[in-house]
Amino acid sequence: MNAPRLVVAAPRGRSGKTTVAIGLVAALAARGLTVQPYKKGPDYIDAGWLGEAAGRPCRNLDLFMMSADAALSAFRRGMAGAEVAVVEGAMGLYDGVDLEGTGSTAQLARLLSAPILLVVDATRMTRSVAALVGGFQHFESGVDVAGVVLNNVARPRHEEMLVRSIEHYCGIPVLGCIPRDEFLAIPDRHLGLVPVGEERRLARVIEKARTMAVERLNLEQILGIARSAPEMPSGEVVPLAARVGSARIAVLRDRVFTFYYPENLEALEEAGASLQYVDSLADPTLPEVDGLYIGGGFPELFMDQLEANGSLRRDIRQRIEVGLPVYAECAGLIYLSRRVRWQGRSSEMVGALPCEIEMTGKPQGHGYAVAEVVEDTPFFRSGDRLNGHEFHNTRVSMLDGGTARFAYRLRRGSGMDADHNDGLMVGSVLAAYTHLHASGAPGWAEGFVATAASYQRRRQSSGDGR
Secondary structure: OOOOEEEEEEEOOOOOOHHHHHHHHHHHHHOOEEEEEEEEEEEEHHHHHHHHOOOOEEEEEOOOOOOOHHHHOOOOOHOOOOOOEEEEEEEEOOOOOOOOOOOOOHHHHHHOOOOEEEEEOOOOOOOOOHHHHHHHHHHHHOEEEEEEEEEEOHHHHHHHHHHHHHHOOOOOOEEEEEEEOHHHHHOOOOOOOOOOOOOOOHHHHHHHHHHHHHHOOOOHHHHHHOOOOOOOOOOOOOOOOOOOEEEEEEOOOOOOOOEEOHHHHHHHHHEEEEEEOOOOOOOOOOOOOHHHHHHHHEEHHHHHHHHHHHHHHHHHHHHHOOOOOOOEEHHHHHHHHHHEEEEOOOEEEOOOOHHHHEEEOOOEEEEEEEEEOEEEEEEOOOOEEEEEEEEEEEEEEEEOOOOOOOEEEEEEEOOOOOOEEEEEEEEEEEEEEOOOOOHHOOOOHHHHHHHHHHHHHHHHHHOOOO
């Protein structure tokens, strides 16, 4: 597989790599190339912007949540029909989960045999930039830092000194110099960038990033570096799930609920699900379905609108009361609770879970998670190990312990309480703060579809068309 590819990385977070990656993807797509974007790590939001810039879904590559073989399969899956791949890194190039840098962007670049475009924030720096770039070139073997983009360049004299220093001491080209420009900043909030589904300035921001890339980056040379990547080992796209039956599963997907990995949806379809998308703000009821999937997002920003759509909330609660299987992550957990409280306001939610949710001013869980399944669920079996991540500023409150059970105990991560429990179970509902990727949660899709198919058969035998 000789896919042209490169990794956009940086010495540290907030160096400008996301803006560069978005601009590069948009500029190459505008040239008529079919660009497949990838995001290293579990992040949904950067991936959403990259996908919007490319005009095709961005995929995540994460060596904590998935094995190396699964990551290679995910890369191959994404490249179907694509001409070039752009992978945005995470944090600093060598930052991982331990001293050895496990799961780092550098490790992923080695796995993909991909050259690296290093984005450096040049603020208040001249000749020292060569020492920094040289350190990143040689810190680990097998890492190909092939070019540099300089961000926050002050003036022509500053640019000249930076470029000459890197090209003289490091022997690699500077492929772009971006001046300070506050309008290139993508809007963000407490847990990162604003999701594309919410941002009304989306087209304008991406167009400005594209214009920046066209005017400030050497696209021809960058493309040449991507095309110089060595041939990857041959391999197949491994199926995400085995077909276990046939069922209809509703997915809440709208401005509120935006966090879904493409592979999770594809895994459900491979297992036999027909997916039907529902707008939590506009649709009055669920369609005739056998299961419900509610992903992540920022429901606290839409709490009044969610409360206003009382007919959908009531319909979901009534379906759950008669056994509708539901899998919910983070924002889905919030939506299924009795009430959410934030900044002195509160709004009624579905009421299917015996708890309330408080929005806090700081992260309550943020990072990778390892969950041990401690009780059988419709989706997993006791003893299963799940690799995922947490991403929330909320906490569970007023939990009625008499009517709820926990499916997970986190061996890594925060969870819902001081004992690091997560995965609240009520009937056929499993709601957790832990986000899962189908590649790191084997059996999830099959379990969900099989449970939904069983629910469908019970309904049909009882004569209940809903």
